[in-house]
Amino acid sequence: MSTIVAPSLLAADFLNLERDIEMLNRSEADWIHLDIMDGVFVPNISFGFPVINLLKKVTQKPLDAHLMIVQPEKFIDEIAATGATYMNVHLEACMHLHRVVQEIRKKGMKPAVTLNPHTPVSLLEDILPDLEMVLLMSVNPGFGGQQFIDNSVRKVVQLKEMILKQQTSTLIEVDGGVNLETGRRLVNAGADVLVAGSFVFSSENPEEAIRMLRAL
Ligand code: DX5
Ligand code: ZN
Numbered sequence: 001m002s003t004i005v006a007p008s009l010l011a012a013d014f015l016n017l018e019r020d021i022e023m024l025n026r027s028e029a030d031w032i033h034l035d036i037m038d039g040v041f042v043p044n045i046s047f048g049f050p051v052i053n054l055l056k057k058v059t060q061k062p063l064d065a066h067l068m069i070v071q072p073e074k075f076i077d078e079i080a081a082t083g084a085t086y087m088n089v090h091l092e093a094c095m096h097l098h099r100v101v102q103e104i105r106k107k108g109m110k111p112a113v114t115l116n117p118h119t120p121v122s123l124l125e126d127i128l129p130d131l132e133m134v135l136l137m138s139v140n141p142g143f144g145g146q147q148f149i150d151n152s153v154r155k156v157v158q159l160k161e162m163i164l165k166q167q168t169s170t171l172i173e174v175d176g177g178v179n180l181e182t183g184r185r186l187v188n189a190g191a192d193v194l195v196a197g198s199f200v201f202s203s204e205n206p207e208e209a210i211r212m213l214r215a216l
Contacts, residue, residue, distance in 0.1 A: 002214040002215065003183075003187050003191070003192070003193070003194055003213060003214050003215075003216050004030045004031065004171070004173075004192055004193040004194070004214075005028070005029055005030050005031075005193075005194055005196065005210050005213045005214050006029070006030060006031040006032065006033040006064045006173070006193055006194070006195045006196075007024055007027075007029050007032065007033060007195075007196055007197070007200045007201070007206075007210060008033040008034075008035055008144065008175070008195050008196065008197035008200075009021075009032060009033065009034060009035070009055070009197075010035045010046060010144045010197050011144045011145070011197030011198045011200065011201035011202065012201055013201075014047075017051075017055060018055075018058055020201070021055055021058050021059050022058065023206060023207065024059065024061060024210075025058070025059055025060070025061065026207065027206065027207040027210045027211075028207070028210055028211055028214055029061060029210050030061070030062070030193075030214075031061055031062045031063065031064045031085070031086075031193075032055075032059060032061045032062070032063055032064065033064045033066060033175070033195045033197075034052060034063055034064065034065045034066060034084070035066050035068065035141075035144075036048065036052075036065060036066065036067050036068060036069060037068045037069065037141075037142065038068065038069035038070060040069070040070050041068050041069050041070045041090065041092075041093055041141075042068040042141050042142035043142050044142040044143055049078055049082070052065075052082050053082060056082055056083055062084075062085035062086070063082060063083065063084040063085055063086075064084070064085065064086045064088070064173075064195075065079050065082070065084040065086060065087050065088060066088045066114065066135065066175065066195075067079070067087065067088060067089055067090070067093075068090065068141045068142065069093065070093050071093070072087075072089040072090070072093055072094065072100065073089075073094070073096075073099075073100045073103060076100075076103050076104055076107055076109075077107065079109065080107040080108060080109055084109055085109065085110055086109065086110045086111075086112050086132065086133060087104045087109045087110070087111060087112065088112040088113070088114045088133070088135045088173075089101075089104070089111075089112075089113060089114065090113075090114045090115075090116065090141075091113050091114065091115055091116075091119060091123060091124070092115075092116055092119060097113065097127060098127060098130070101113070101127065101130050101131065102130070105130075110132035110133065111130065111131055111132055111133075112131060112132055112133035112134065112135055112171075112173070113127065113131055113134055113135070114134075114135040114136075114137060114141075114175075115134070115135070115136055115137060115155075116137050116140065116141065117137055117138065117139070117140060117149050117151070117152065121134075121136075121155050121158045121159045121162065122158075122162075124159070124162065125162065128162060128163070128166055128168055128170060129166060129168050131168075131170050132170065132171065133170060133171040133172070133173055133193070134159055134170055134171070134172055134173065135173040135174070135175055135195075136152055136155050136156060136159065136172065136173070136174050136175070137152075137175055137176055138152035138174050138175060138176040138177055138178070138182070138186075139175075139176030139177050140176075141175075141176075144197040144198050145197070145198045146176060146177055147177055148176065148177030148178070148179075148182045149176070149177070152174060152176075152186070153185050153186060153189050154189075156172055156174065156186055156189035156190050156191050157189045157190060159172055159190070160172060160189065160190030171192040171193055172190055172191045172192050172193065173191070173192065173193035173194075173195060174186050174191045174193070174194060174195065175195035176195070178194050178195060178196040178199060178213075179196070179199040180199075180212055180213070180216070183196070183213055183216050184216050187216045194213055194216070196209075196210075196213060199213075200213075
């Protein structure tokens with residue numbers, strides 16, 4: 001089975017978003033990863049619903065929404081209305097994570113929980129059976145183009161062990177600093193889904209870059 005690849009639109013050319021989405025449509029990209037920031041949970045602001053609601057009109061690819069915002073539960077309805085397949089919320093942003101996860105599922109989306117680089121995988125032990133996916137951040141969220149944090153590979157191994165032990169079918173997704181070298185190490189460690197922004201969009205041939213990531 002090939003690795004699932006979710007290019008991050010954060011690295012796309014925002015003045016030519018339609019062109020870049022059409023490139024992704026032609027490509028073998030499995031999903032489109034959307035980085036939604038509020039300037040509070042992370043020190044940056046990206047894009048919001050006016051943009052997402054337009055871009056969903058030009059793609060059939062499943063949308064993977066990554067909410068880097070405080071109180072993400074406030075926006076479950078709006079994210080569901082975009083037609084997103086996955087809704088990723090940060091564990092660090094949810095006081096009542098179990099409730100949020102159930103709400104996401106109730107609205108017809110697949111719940112996923114995201115961990116910052118400092119957050120141990122062991123905190124997921126009791127919520128794992130309720131999740132479709134865990135997103136491990138391999139950079140501090142907020143910006144594209146940062147350097148991969150090496151310890152992330154070890155976290156993938158730990159999470160894979162937990163998944164095997166609990167016999168769940170949870171996917172492991174990794175986001176930040178992914179390229180062919182870090183991607184290969186992550187896949188070897190047990191990652192199922194790779195998010196890649198800069199590596200894809202700054203490559204001379206983004207479609208080929210996506211193909212190479214899928215082949216890892
Ligand atoms: C970081 C975002 C990532 C980012 C990855 O806050 O969650 O999705 O776009 O960008 P690269 O692949 O450039 O590290
Ligand atoms: Zn992301």
